[in-house]
Amino acid sequence: MIILAILVFGSAIATESRILDGTLETASDKGIEYIAQFVDDYGNFSAPFVTDNDLCFFFKLPLILSTAGKLRQANLVLNYIKMNFMQPDGDFRTSQSVKACFPYGTYYTYTNVWITMAAHSMGRYDVSVPALEFLQPFFRAFTTSGPPSDGHTLTEMFTASHLGNLALLTGDRKAAKKAAKVVMKIMSMQPNLNQTIYYKLDRGNLVTDASQVRGNFFVNRTAPNQPYLFVAYSADFLVKLYMQTEKKDYLDLAKQIISWLSTCHPSIYQSDSTKKVAVAAAWLAALTGDEDAKFVAEAISSYLVSTQNDDGSFPESTLPGNTPEISYALRLVDAVY
Numbered sequence: 463m464i465i466l467a468i469l470v471f472g473s474a475i476a477t478e479s480r481i482l483d484g485t486l487e488t489a490s491d492k493g494i495e496y497i498a499q500f501v502d503d504y505g506n507f508s509a510p511f512v513t514d515n516d517l518c519f520f521f522k523l524p525l526i527l528s529t530a531g532k533l534r535q536a537n538l539v540l541n542y543i544k545m546n547f548m549q550p551d552g553d554f555r556t557s558q559s560v561k562a563c564f565p566y567g568t569y570y571t572y573t574n575v576w577i578t579m580a581a582h583s584m585g586r587y588d589v590s591v592p593a594l595e596f597l598q599p600f601f602r603a604f605t606t607s608g609p610p611s612d613g614h615t616l617t618e619m620f621t622a623s624h625l626g627n628l629a630l631l632t633g634d635r636k637a638a639k640k641a642a643k644v645v646m647k648i649m650s651m652q653p654n655l656n657q658t659i660y661y662k663l664d665r666g667n668l669v670t671d672a673s674q675v676r677g678n679f680f681v682n683r684t685a686p687n688q689p690y691l692f693v694a695y696s697a698d699f700l701v702k703l704y705m706q707t708e709k710k711d712y713l714d715l716a717k718q719i720i721s722w723l724s725t726c727h728p729s730i731y732q733s734d735s736t737k738k739v740a741v742a743a744a745w746l747a748a749l750t751g752d753e754d755a756k757f758v759a760e761a762i763s764s765y766l767v768s769t770q771n772d773d774g775s776f777p778e779s780t781l782p783g784n785t786p787e788i789s790y791a792l793r794l795v796d797a798v799y
């Protein structure tokens with residue numbers, strides 16, 4: 463009876479057994495060892511997929527390496543980023559004319575946020591303080607492709623959520639709440655959740671027409687190979703905001719997003735671009751025991767592990783850096799689930 467009570471209570475805060483029996487951490491370790499070998503004593507990174515001295519090959523590494531216990535390499539890469547890419551105003555750019563390789567020029571603050579999160583959590587305030595200063599205007603408007611002062615008006619669930627996560631990390635509750643407002647507004651405007659989630663907002667209007675924007679702007683529930691992460695990442699942010707505020711609306715919306723994604727085309731479980739979906743689902747599963755979330759986290763993680771090469775790397779796709787981020791995501795899923 464006592465054992466049963468413990469089990470029932472236990473399942474309300476965490477799942478009963480370790481997800482996929484610890485194989486995710488093993489895969490992550492192999493992937494991290496693979497990338498760490500390419501970091502030299504100057505923090506330069508020369509994995510085979512690095513084709514250029516471009517910010518896009520470096521910006522995720524400090525957070526990924528430090529999370530995986532490679533603090534020395536994380537620190538070295540951060541030095542390299544500071545020396546090569548950090549600007550006097552706290553921005554990070556490949557050069558004056560190039561922000562970073564595609565698509566990171568469009569997702570302007572994406573690179574900044576990864577670097578700032580790492581620097582802040584590593585105590586590298588020489589980097590994080592100016593970096594946060596640069597991001598202040600974005601904490602008010604969450605514009606995706608550039609600062610509001612340059613006339614940018616478009617925002618999206620993903621941008622607001624990424625900045626929202628940084629706001630949570632740095633204790634900026636006001637910015638975190640504002641970011642959540644953007645996400646909630648976008649979700650409240652959906653015309654037909656049975657078919658689509660539109661995830662971009664321009665001057666307060668939901669983008670539902672290709673003539674309004676360049677690039678993807680929605681996830682189609684029944685079509686294959688959709689940009690799932692642009693919706694899923696909001697669940698990651700909302701779960702964390704719920705943990706801080708204990709406001710149930712945030713958790714409910716996170717649940718709604720993950721449940722909706724779990725009804726999408728099964729190609730969501732056969733893609734290397736869904737690592738953030740798995741992590742968001744893992745956080746939700748850990749907090750609620752939600753069955754849809756458990757399924758999503760497990761199905762995606764086991765697919766990702768199945769793609770790992772013998773040397774620890776993962777197949778590189780159109781975007782640089784699958785091996786680092788998949789290794790990171792698998793570690794997070796294993797840790798929080």
Ligand SMILES: *[C@@H]1O[C@H](CO)[C@@H](O)[C@H](O)[C@H]1NC(C)=O
Binds near residue numbers: 506507508515546
């Ligand atoms: C970093 O290494 C690459 C070769 O992988 C080299 O081309 C580049 O010049 C190095 N960067 C610096 C700043 O030394």
Ligand SMILES: *[C@@H]1O[C@H](CO)[C@@H](O)[C@H](O)[C@H]1NC(C)=O
Binds near residue numbers: 656684
């Ligand atoms: C939602 O879509 C499914 C098919 O994907 C259809 O069977 C169902 O009737 C739709 N429901 C509504 C309310 O439109």
Ligand SMILES: *[C@@H]1O[C@H](CO)[C@@H](O)[C@H](O)[C@H]1NC(C)=O
Binds near residue numbers: 657658682683685686
């Ligand atoms: C979503 O995909 C289905 C095919 O799976 C297609 O019939 C439908 O038109 C698409 N909806 C939108 C809004 O593109």
